[in-house]
Amino acid sequence: MKYCKCCLQPNTRPNSKFTPEGICPACDYFERLQYVDWQERYEILQDLLVQYKERRGVDRKFDCIIGVSGGKDSSRQALWVRDKLGLKPLLACLSYPPEQVTERGVNNISNLIELGFDVVISAPAPGTWKRLMRASFDKFTNWARSTELALFSSVPQLAIHYDIPLILWGENPGLQLGDLKTLGRTGYDGNNLRYMNTLSGGGLDWIREAGFELKDLIPYQYPTPEDFDRHELQIIYLGWFLGDWSLVNNGMYAAASGLEIRQDSVINTGDLHGVTSLDEDWVTLNQMIKYYKFGFGRVTDYVNEEIRLGRMTREAAIELVELYDDACGSNYIKSFSEYIGISVSQFWEKVRTSVNPALFNAQSDGRITRKFKVGVGL
Ligand SMILES: [Zn+2]
Incomplete structure (x- = not known):
């Protein structure tokens, strides 16, 4: 696992390929946007x-x-x-x-x-x-x-x-x-x-x-x-x-037109600004699972844009990703499990089987800990 030199995108995103210089496609694109008319x-x-x-x-x-x-x-x-x-x-x-x-x-x-x-x-x-x-x-x-x-x-x-x-x-x-x-x-x-x-x-x-x-x-x-x-x-x-298309910008525009945003805390959702996938909450557990599969979650998506826009340093972003990239409130897992007809322990059993063993260790007490260092890789 390697990280983009500019942002915190790991090269584990499906269908993605870094430049020979080690830059992710999104940063490479963003760089080229500076010259767009x-x-x-x-x-x-x-x-x-x-x-x-x-x-x-x-x-x-x-x-x-x-x-x-x-x-x-x-x-x-x-x-x-x-x-x-x-x-x-x-x-x-x-x-x-x-x-x-x-x-x-x-x-x-x-x-x-x-x-x-x-x-x-x-x-x-x-x-x-x-x-x-x-x-x-x-x-x-x-x-x-x-x-x-x-x-x-x-x-x-x-x-x-x-x-x-x-x-x-x-x-x-x-x-x-x-x-x-x-x-x-x-x-x-x-x-x-x-x-x-x-x-x-x-x-x-x-x-x-x-x-x-x-x-x-x-x-x-x-x-x-x-x-x-x-x-x-x-x-x-x-x-x-749209020159200013981004997660946070779109959130701001829409909020000014009456958009209701997410109120739950970042520690439960990993949704730093409370503006993504507002129509439902089970996306949160899917983001957590994505993190265990590929080593990046919703916080990574947020901070990468902020880094590119020059509104956040890579160091500050690493701190947020370390804290919240696997965030998911237990209430979401409970309501989802109930809906599809499984128990919460069955949910976790299934999630553990799809954890990427190259990136994470499954501890005997049930915790899943990362082998990689955020921003550095493996
Ligand atoms: Zn990048």
């Missing part, structure tokens, strides 16, 4: 939008579709697209079952609706949702494998349904996170999003193998490349056009 990019975006407007013809359709969770990124995108670009977006929201969604998540969607947007909400069948979540956890120790399929699939599915060829997406996971398989023809072309780690891991095959029938999996099926061609769908990453 943002006005030029804005004009590129304007030209693209004009093309889509012309193709759309009549004024009876939405200009574009945006997937929203009500969180910081989606709120910022929705407002920017409507108020700055002057478009009429349809917001697509995948709703979670009552056991999973937070009150704050519901309030944030209500806030978007009150801000005057048209929102279409899709709600996959809750029984299948729960059984799939259990199957994901059993197979990958990652409950979100199935729900992310639904989350990513819902937007192009609705785009086809409403005949809206233009899908606006926020972050470019290739450039901004370093998932290089998703890079497209241009920095804003998002049609390779289907190759991201979450979506490409065998698609639905493992779900079929777990005994689910295709007819129960409609919300989890990402439209095929042929579907994209037939409906001329284009995903565009807005993050590529």
Whole structure:
């Protein structure tokens, strides 16, 4: 395990590759951003939008579709697209079952609706949702494998349904996170999003193998490349056009527009500013598990951006990562275990089997301790 020389990204992130100088893809991208002509990019975006407007013809359709969770990124995108670009977006929201969604998540969607947007909400069948979540956890120790399929699939599915060829997406996971398989023809072309780690891991095959029938999996099926061609769908990453796209900045913009943020303490959540994945809380235990698999969690994602933006030193960041990168309140583990029908000790048993033994020691008293030194590696 090696760390990026600039930030605290280890080279254990899936689909990621450091430069020969030892710089992570996200820092490398950030460095190149200094030379970007943002006005030029804005004009590129304007030209693209004009093309889509012309193709759309009549004024009876939405200009574009945006997937929203009500969180910081989606709120910022929705407002920017409507108020700055002057478009009429349809917001697509995948709703979670009552056991999973937070009150704050519901309030944030209500806030978007009150801000005057048209929102279409899709709600996959809750029984299948729960059984799939259990199957994901059993197979990958990652409950979100199935729900992310639904989350990513819902937007192009609705785009086809409403005949809206233009899908606006926020972050470019290739450039901004370093998932290089998703890079497209241009920095804003998002049609390779289907190759991201979450979506490409065998698609639905493992779900079929777990005994689910295709007819129960409609919300989890990402439209095929042929579907994209037939409906001329284009995903565009807005993050590529926004010079100040970042976790904290988006959080600030959205909070100014009424976003309700997370109140629980960092020691329970690892959410330094309380602005990520607001619509549900089990993400916290998934981040903890990610940490035990790859050696980095939610705090690392936060501080890396702050380091790049020059708002935090690498030393201060190391301190935060050491303290909180494995943070997860026991209440979240308890409610999650109850939901999928296992005990808390079964939860931990499963988590321990997926701890990366190259990076961590499992102690006899149950504690999991790191072998690596944060910021230095192994
Ligand atoms: Zn880096």
